[in-house]
Structure formats: C-alpha cells, structure tokens
Amino acid sequence: MTATGPGGVFTRIDQGVLGLPGGAWPSLTVHVGSCAVLLSPEESRRALYGPRRDAVLGAAVWRQAVTQARREPPNGDGTGRLLVVWLALPGLYRNLHRILRLWRIDRADLEAEAVLAVLAALDVADPDGPDTGGRMIKEAVNQMWAYAKSVTREVPVVDVGAFAESRNATASLEERALPPEGWELHITPPPRREGLYATLRFAEPCPRQGGRRTGTRLPDLVFRARRHEEADLIGTLVLRPAGARR
Numbered sequence: 079m080t081a082t083g084p085g086g087v088f089t090r091i092d093q094g095v096l097g098l099p100g101g102a103w104p105s106l107t108v109h110v111g112s113c114a115v116l117l118s119p120e121e122s123r124r125a126l127y128g129p130r131r132d133a134v135l136g137a138a139v140w141r142q143a144v145t146q147a148r149r150e151p152p153n154g155d156g157t158g159r160l161l162v163v164w165l166a167l168p169g170l171y172r173n174l175h176r177i178l179r180l181w182r183i184d185r186a187d188l189e190a191e192a193v194l195a196v197l198a199a200l201d202v203a204d205p206d207g208p209d210t211g212g213r214m215i216k217e218a219v220n221q222m223w224a225y226a227k228s229v230t231r232e233v234p235v236v237d238v239g240a241f242a243e244s245r246n247a248t249a250s251l252e253e254r255a256l257p258p259e260g261w262e263l264h265i266t267p268p269p270r271r272e273g274l275y276a277t278l279r280f281a282e283p284c285p286r287q288g289g290r291r292t293g294t295r296l297p298d299l300v301f302r303a304r305r306h307e308e309a310d311l312i313g314t315l316v317l318r319p320a321g322a323r324r
Contacts, residue, residue, distance in 0.1 A: 087189035088167055095119055095164045104157065106146070108138045119161060126211065127168045139165070140211035144203050159200060162214075166196045169215035170222070177226045187229075188222055195221035 096119070106122050108115045117125065117139065125135045143165055147158035170192050178185060195218040203210050 086186050087193055088170075091160065091164050091167065091193070094160055106139060106142045106161075108135065108142050110135055110138050119164065123165060123168065126165060136211070137209075141205045144200065144205040144210055147200055148203075148205065159197060162200055163193055163196050166211065166215050166218065169211075170218055173219045173222055177222055181226055181230050183226055183229055188225065191225040192218040192222050 105119070106117045108117055108122075115135075122139045122143070125131055125139050143158070143162050147162045150156065150158045174185075174188060174192070177183065177188060196214050199214040199217040203214060207213070
C-alpha cells in the first residue's frame, strides 16, 4: 500500500482507522448471495484492491460501507463516514502523485480537497447503484485535478495601486536623504495608458578638491542615465543640485 506523507490528511485517516487499540474498529457484515461475511477494515480493503479482489465481493463491501455511513445520525461519531473515506484512499494515490509531480502544490491541501470530495459524493451516493465506490473515487480525483489547475493559474501580484501611491508620494526635504552639495537626477516617465508612472530619483555626491566642486562625477552620472539611440524613450531627464527647489 502506498505510504502517505507524514502528518498529512491521509496519514491521519489511516491512524484513525487502524490506530485504535486492539483493532476495535467495527467490522463490516457483507452479504454475498445467501452468505454473510464479517470483514475487518483491512480485509475490506483487500477485497477492493488486493491481488485476488472479487468484483462481487467488492461491490458488496461498498454497498455495506455506504449504507452504514448514510444511516449514521448527524450527531454520531462519524466512524462509518471515516471508514468510507479510508476505503477510497488507495484509489486516489495514483492521481495524487501524478499531480504532485506536475506541479508544486501543497500536498496537505490536495489531500484535504480529495477527502471533502469523497464526503460530498457519499452524501448523494446510492448504495445499491452500479460502481458506487468508483463513482466516489472519480469525484475525488476530478476535484484534485480541478483544485490543482486552479492553484497553478493563481499568480501572486503586487498591489499596483498601493505600489504606485508609494512611488508617487513626495517626501519632504527633511525626509529625503540628500548627499551634501551633490546632484539629484530625476527621470519622469511619459504618461501611460494605465495611468501609472513614477519619477525615478538618483542622488550623487559632488566631489570637491581644494574646497571647490570639481564636477568630475557629473558626466559619469549623466552617461549612466542616458538612452541608447535605438532604445525606447523612458522619460525626460532633469538634473539639479541636491536640495534645489523643483
């Protein structure tokens, strides 16, 4: 039987069904023809998925398990519903691992989606219908794939409005860190159809020699901000002494 991840939903269900002291989980009384067979949870699983599985016995297992689960009172302990989910788990592993190989999805979330789908299918399942267990497993498999595809389509994006507001906010001279007697370079992009643009500001200290400004860094600052003749226009350039009024 395929092992599940440590601490995952499937593992907890396995522990809930098989971890009771003394194997106290109730067995299924399965009727096949005129015979009544008492099966433990492990024997019920082997009847469904084992190498010597019998289609007739497997249908009887699903019929009895679903019937008992549907008869549980709303305020019951839920053992019958949990047993149905546990019996469905082996039918989910193959697609679970296929999805996890294709996409980086949280396994616990994927397992939870599958369990919820089995329980939802159980609420409308017909115990005497054809392939009752297969229908519930198919619903869970479809839900896993649907969840995986929806998650992979979700692309995290920045809050554009808040980002633009922050970029366009004008800080006071006291709030701005200005190099003493340096230069400020402002590049204002042209308006865009989306209405979002922000002024880029670079500050550069002005070297001094003998108490006078040399200006040797100014050509380098402008050169680094220049536009290649074949490139698109990114905005207008304004150069002013640091702290000068705009």
